[in-house]
Amino acid sequence: xxxxxxxxxxxxxxxxxxxxxxxxxxxxxxxxxxxxxxxxxxxxxxxxxxxxxxxxx
Numbered sequence: 012x013x014x015x016x017x018x019x020x021x022x023x024x025x026x027x028x029x030x031x032x033x034x035x036x037x038x039x040x041x042x043x044x045x046x047x048x049x050x051x052x053x054x055x056x057x058x059x060x061x062x063x064x065x066x067x068x
Contacts, residue, residue, distance in 0.1 A: 024030065038045060
């Protein structure tokens with residue numbers, strides 16, 4: 012049985028929300044080609060064209 016964890020630490024400036032909102036505004040012209048997820052724990056951005064592969068055993 013395998014188990015694991017991923018932990019990331021990010022230095023967070025006081026204006027993090029403003030930085031994220033400015034970044035989202037900057038990519039607005041390409042929004043239809045991107046998958047954007049932002050929540051309290053992670054910030055994730057990748058192109059929507061490439062779907063994750065599911066490993067089958």
